[in-house]
Amino acid sequence: MTDPVGNNSWRPSAQISVLAQRAGLIAQIRQFFAHRKVMEVETPCLSLATVTDLHLQSFSTRYTGPGLANGKTLYLQTSPEFAMKRLLAAGSGSIYQICKAFRNEECGRFHNPEFTILEWYRPDFDHHQLMQELDELMQRICNTSAASRLSYQQAFVHYLNIDPLIADLQTLRQAVIGLGHNELAEHEEDKDTLLQLLFCEVIEPQIGRQAPCFIYDFPASQAALARLSPEDARVAERFELYYQGVELANGFHELTDADEQRQRFEQDNLKRRQNGKQEKPVDTHLLAALHAGLPDCAGVAVGIDRLMMLALGQNAIDDVISFGINHA
């Protein structure tokens, strides 16, 4: 036990003046949605099920209570997506939420294991219409100029002279070796891992410097919860937003097909097994809601802490949250 006297570790990681500015911007975000008649909702942080995504590690805890003397595992949400889709299926119409999300094993200049998400859904929007609305929010909150748009394929062809939709493993390995990462390239069997590395190292630092940049139509193998494009089944109607080297948002023209959603969960769990990770319980409530009928809609999640970093000119996520994980 260290002597508490003269120890500054109780202090916030952000300056109080920054927290005040943050509060002002969050009030503006709420106004933005109120004007557009998007309803604010709250959904539970704790759930019986969780994401199956290989690259998302959820926190879990034990719940004991009446009728559950032996306890039950509950998961902290990695995003409010599943519960919000259940509201949409129940007829909520356009909804948004500002809430905490939790992701284990993620910490760094742009990551805190507990962070704030802004997530919203728009029935009858496709991903391009939702990009437009996110662009308008960015202009309001960050005073940015109009965003540019590049498809995932255009970005790879332009910055790496590689077509990500047809490139074979060998081509991608060569490109990664060209960056000096021989050991990583030689043993990597997964094309998506190589594509993601090339994106992080080569494309991300060059896009969205002056104005935000949307990257859309990701390879189908990185569809997550987006529907596949009816025009080109090699891509999924998914987008991300980049500004000043920071990934700010991820959105989908949402998959509404329950059977395909179940298959993707099972595929994820298969990948988890192959990678020596524990399988995760599939969210049967979400599947039942999709069966009942999710309206055609688009949804997006924005990292609020990163948005605050950019809007307020701060260098690290700890500078815009009251207590970073090392002070929590």
Place this chain on the structure above:
Amino acid sequence: MASYSTNEFKAGLKIMLDGEPCNVMENEYVKPGKGQAFNRVKIRKLISGKVLEKTFKSGDTVDGADVIDIDLAYLYSDGEFWHFMNNETFEQIAADSKAVGDNAKWLVENDVCTLTLWNGAPISVSPANFVELEITETDPGLKGDTAGTGGKPATLATGAVVRVPLFVQTGEVIKVDTRSGEYVSRAQK
């Protein structure tokens, strides 16, 4: 030797890369929105001294390097090896010219130096930050100059050449900063 996962990476950790012991200088966590997380790591190779950036998949492991720093007193050179002694155990270790490199000119008998050992063998020798050495040769210079306008070269007992003020003469002992190779002052008697 232990292996380390990327979650254990931090400045100062010694790991093996390309068969060479390396020092981790910086470690940055990078993750695409959906997808594989990476650690972008800045590393200094301890033998070649090269600094490079490497990217690991988060959760990957690498072998640790058995590297330690110890303080030893310099004894003498036999022309091929430089001999050092642990003042507590009196154990002696010899370093070759590859390990000593350019720092040979700053080794003063009985001065304590820091040796970096890899698997027990010296891979680098760092002299004390300040050493005192006698001037064996320098031009007499002008009398009355005390401002040190530019100075003059002086050869020291170990063969090192440093710039000294004009008033410092052959036979005097001076204090030198080994990190910059610059004259500091006349040695305190």
